[in-house]
Structures are given as C-alpha cells and as structure tokens.
Amino acid sequence: METDKGVVLATERYGSAESWKYVSKDGVMERRRDGSEGHSGGNSVFGVFKSVFLPQGYPESVSDDYLQYQFWDTMQAFSSSLSGTLATQASLRGVGVGNQEATVAAATVTWLLKDGTGMLGRILFAWRKGSKLDSEAKKWRLFADVLNDIAMFMEILAPYFPACFTFIVCTAGIFKSIVGVAGGATRAALTVHQARRDNMADISAKDGSQETLVNLAGLLVSLILIPLVTDNPVLTLCLFFLLFLLLPQFVYSRCEPLVCYMLKLKTLRKHVIQLKGISLSFCSFCSPEDLELALKENSMPYLLGVRNGCVCVCLGPEASVSDEIRAMCQAVVLSNMLSSSNSREATGAAPKQQKGHWEMVHKSHKLMDAIFNPLLKGAEAAGWDMKRTLIDWDEWRVEWKTKSS
Template sequence: MERGSDAILATERYGSQERWSYRLKDGRMEREREGEERRGTAASLMSVFKSVFLPQGYPESVSEDYIQYQFWDTVQAFSSSLSGTLATQASLRGVGVGDREATVAAATITWILRDGTGMLGRILFAWVKGSKLDCDAKKWRLFADVLNDFAMFIEIVAPAFPACFTLIICIAGVFKSLVGVAGGATRAALTVHQARRDNMADVSAKDGSQETLVNMAGLLVSLLLIPVVTDNSVLTFALFFLFTSLHLFANYWAVRSVIMETLNQARLSILTHQYLLDGRVLTPALANHREPVFPEFSSSVPVRLGVRLGEVVDSPEELQLALKNNDNRYLIGVKQGAVCVCLGRGVSVQEEVRSVFQVQCLRAVLSSHCPLGGAVGALRESWTQADARDLWGLVSESHKRIDRIFPAFFTGLKEAGWQTDRTLLDWDEWRADWGKKTD
C-alpha cells in the first residue's frame, strides 16, 4: 500500500450506535468516526444521555419491548410522585404539623404504628403470595400500582376523620407494604425478562437511574404545587384524581406492552385454546396481547398444579386408573370439581408443559360452554356417550388423544419463538414416586 493513500485498514463498532474506521494517512494509522461530519451537539448529548440512562449495548442487550415499557413506566412514576406528594402533605397535616396543640410524642407514635403494621403486612404477604409473583408478574405489577393509589387516597382522606386517623394511617401503611413487596418482586421478574445478555444488574441499575431522574422532576413540580394546594381540599382531590388516572392509564399500557416468551398458565391456556380451534400456535406477541392483566376471581373448572399424591388418588385402585394409558411422569385427576396434577420426580419441562396442555383440554371438555372441535370435541363426545360420571375414563382417554396432538404443538412452540427450556407455571413443590403400571 502506498504512503499517503486514504485506504481503510480496519473498521470497528460500539454496539450498533457507533462505527469507526482506521485509515492510512501519510504513513500513519488514524481513527475516524463514520459520519462524524454530520454529528452535531444534539447528537453528542443524546449519546451521553443513552450511556447514562440506558443499559450498555442498547438496544441489542435488552428485549424488544424495553423502550415502550420504560416510556409508560416513566409516565406512571412521574404521576405517582405527584400523587405521593399530595398524600404526604395530608398525612403530615393529620399528625399535627402546623397545629400548636399537637405533640411530637403523638406524631411519633402514629408513625411507629404505621411502620410496624406495614412490616407485619410485608412479611405476611410475602409468605402467602411470594411464589405467585413470578408466574403472573403483569397482574401483580398492576395490582401493586392500583393498591398504591388506593393507599394514597386513604392517606388524603384520613385528616377528615381525626378520631380514626391512626387506624386509617396504619391501614394505608399495610397497603403500601404490600405494594412494596409486589412491586419490587415483579420489577425484578420484568428485569430478568428484559436482560438479554445476562446483564440484569446493569438493566436494574439503569432503571433505578431513570426512576431517580423522574422523581427529581416530580420533586421540582411538587415545589410549585404545594403552595397552590395547601388548605385547598377541592383542588387537592381534583389533582389527586387527575394524577391517579394518568398513573393507572400508564401502568395499564406498561404491562400490556411487555411481551414475555416464557410460558405461564394464562399464556399456555391461550395457546392451547387457539391450537385446538384452528391448529395455529400463536407468537409471543399475539398471546401476550390476549393475556389478562386483571385478576380473575372465578373459574369454571379450577386447576391445581403440583399437588400431593393423595389429592389425586384416594386408593390403590384409583392409582391404577390414573396410570392407565399414561406413560408420563405425572398423574392427573379430577377431584371435587378441580383438575389436579401430581408430578413425579425428575419430570422434564416438556412433560410439565404437556400436563398443563392436557389439563386445559380436560377443562374444555368439562366446561359445557366451551365449544371446541377437533380432538377435544371428539373426546367430549366419547365421554358423553359413555358414562358421564366416569372421570377416570375421561382422563385415560385424554392420555391417548394428547399423545397424538401434543408433539406437533410442542414443535410449534419452538418455531413460534417460545422458550421451551423453562416455564413460569404455578407449580407447588410436591413430588411423588409411584410404581410402574401393571398390565
């Protein structure tokens, strides 16, 4: 290569954001940024902003739904910050700030009682619902934000009831403690989903930076807001409901924007029903858009996963019935109107998915209002023609039919982009061993 030529010797890039080239100029190798002549001050500031508030390697290092979720999360955090300011002002007024007759001891006792009841609530909620938060992160994320708004509303109205102020504040403290557990746990679950390069710590840290920036903006607005709303209850309530409405709206769209590729019970149910209808396996985007984000308080046929063996079979005869036509490491039984699954030790992820797929088919058969054709329609027809009380016969027949349709369904899951090496199904920890079926 001749001296003084402008030939490119090598190129490099920093993620997908920056590209550099090494050129030979006057016998020396010089490094230049591609497009540097078009790079202005605004672009430089944007680059600094991204490096401070976005994970390293963005957008390749995070999930595709990251930026949409973070946008709505920012909106909800800002509105929640303003609502929290109004609630804090009401709480301080309730404990006697500005009242000459109020004592420091009384205010301190109120605050201690509020924090103490909140701590107990946090422990109890984590004990009762801790294992459910991973499985339905979207629902519990939205639940936490709705409960947080309700707790702040209680704090705002508490000063109007001075005789019950301490009790009301303690109730609000319990609600906020539940919010802390559910919100923090589900945020961690969503962070695991967003981190695509084992960079959960970086994603979590940058999320914290974003939230801190939003809270700083909320504090500045609050400084202007407090003098306006002080001693004006009507304006306080009007602004609170405005900010709360914005908060709930943003939270709803935040959880709706999340597209998780891991199977939980709700998403697998949606996939199963669609597959039984027309043989299609929905993509993660389509299934997530159909996933309910509000708690469902009723179910025509309840499902219980990972139960004790005694909740599936009551006798050696029932054990043999449960093993009929069943070569899997799980047992299914219909007890007291619920479909129960007992797992054997060493069960694979594929068998876990298969068992819930089979459970959804059984639920469709047992639910007369669910008009499904294909294998489930044939299973329902054969069961109706036989003794409708023979639930073990239904389970046995379902094993044979699932043997024929599940392999294609599981292959379709992989092709559609679903994770099939792990699940978020709501399994309890019971595992059992049973003898081999006798012919």
C-alpha cells in the same frame, strides 16, 4: 477496500451506535468515525444520556419491549410521585404539623404505629403470596399500582377524620408495605425477562437511575404544587383524581386494560385446575384400581386425575420443564373436555352413557401425544423460552410402581 482517501484496513463498532474505520494513507494508519460528516453535537448529548440511563449495549442487550415498558412505567412513576406529595402533605397535617395544640410525642407515636404495622404487613404478605409473584407477575404488578393509589387516597382523606386518623394511616401503611413487596418482587421477575445478556444487575441499576430522575422531576413540579394545594382540600382531591384516573387509565387502555385483564383471569379460573404438583391423596386415586387407570396409556412422569370437577396434576421427581409444560397443557385440555361434557349434560344433549373421567384422561394422553411436540416447536419458533417455567408448582412429588417394575 481502496478509496481516494486511503485504504480501509479494518472497521469496528461500539454496539449499534457508532462505528469507526482504520484507513492507511501514505504509510500512516488513521482512525476515522464512519459517517462523521453528518455527525452533530446533538448525537453526543444523546449518547451521554443513553450511557447514563440505559443498559450497556442497548437495544441489543434488552428485550424488544423494554423501551415501551420503561416509557409507561416512567409515566406511572411520575404520576405516583406527584400523588405521593399530596399524600405526604396531608399526613403531616394530620399528625399535627402547623397545629399548636399537637404534641411531638403524639405525632411520633402515630408515625411509629404506621411504620410498625407496615412492617408486619410486609412480612405477612411475603409469607402468604411470595410464591405467586413469579408466576403471576403481571397481575401483582397491576395490583401494586392500584393499591398504592388507594393507600395515597386514604392518607389524603385521613386528616378529615381525626377520630380514625391513626387507624386510617396505619391501614394505608400496610397497603404501601404490600406495594413495596409486590412491586419490587415483580420488577425483579420483569428484569429477568428484559435481560438478554444476563445483565440483570445493569438493568436494575439503570432502572433505579431512571426512577431517581423521575422523582427529581416530580420534586420540581411538587415545589410548584405545594403552595397551591396548601389549605385547599378541593384542589388537592381534584389533582389526585386527575393523576389517579386519567393517566393510569390512558396507560392501561393503551397497553392492557386492567378490567379486561381481571375478567380474563376470572374466565380462566372457571375451569379449576390444580397445577401445583399436589399430594396423591388430594386426587381421585382412592384405590389401587384408580392408580392403575391413571397409569393406563401414560408414559409421562406425571399423573392426572379429576376430583369434584377439578383437574389435579401429580408430578414425578424426574419431571422436566418440558414435562411440566405438557402437564399444564394437558390439564387445560382435560378441563375443557369436562366443561364440554357438563354442558351437554346440562342441556340434555349428553349421551345416555356418560363417559367416565378416566376415559377422558386417556383421551387427553392420546391427544397430547399428537399435538404437543408441534406445539412446543411452534412456541420456540415464535420466540418463547421453553427451557424454564414460572408455573406455580408446589413441592409435592410422587413416585409410583407399575406392574413391570
């Protein structure tokens, strides 16, 4: 392309931020910034900030919801930093800082007990709930935020109950250790979602830089707050509740109300589904006839059964991710069938000859044959990653023999 300023030989760009062109004029090739006439120094400052605190290649290298999530996460972290300052001051006062009658040994023992119980709590929580943190990342992320605020509130109140001080701070230490496990593990799951170029390490590192910047800002504000709240418990509690109630409530009301989310989980669990790849003995396969009924009209590498109103899924060893998703969808369909059948029976509108559970299972197979492939294609077209699943499957796998084999 030829212009009055020369012939453009090539162009290049750095992500979506800046672009250059190579221009040949009078036998000399020059490199010029594209649109440099309107380029201001403010943009270069923003570029440095972006390079320091945002992943390389932003915004193309991260998910579309990255900036929104990081903004609200930063607001929450700032609020938590200030609340943590109030809690730390109360804990120090509780162990005897400023009290001439307090001994160093007693304060050290209290602090060691607090740290020790926290370590035990971390181990126990990871043992009991570690496998849930991937499949229920949002739930445990919210849980960690709320539990962290409860722990800090307990630490603020602890000095006013000297007889129970050690017990209260140890309990708060357990809660904070759970927050550390749940928050860190779910953040890793969210990082996997946000990484669009397998750049999880870069996103995690920049998230650490953002958190450090927020903590520095919180530190500066805390230097102003500490003289105000010292020996002023009313102001301390007022500031804590302001940070605990107003800001988090605003965040959750804008993004996803916590109460509504918990109610939604309760509603989803009304129809119990065992989506864990459970043992064959747990399902209703009590005889060879039951197993034969489970295999009837079923060409999938999983079995469905019903036991005490609970839908059970038994996975075969060759079940793929697509098969797992189909099994989950079919279990939900079967659960709804059972719920509808129970409702008709309760209202007296059920037919005299109630359909058996196995007939519903067979009907669900036919329904999934008709709707699952379009459902899968629609989900992929909408941007869902259908090549992996975070369903909380257990390790049971079942192999069965058919008449033909």
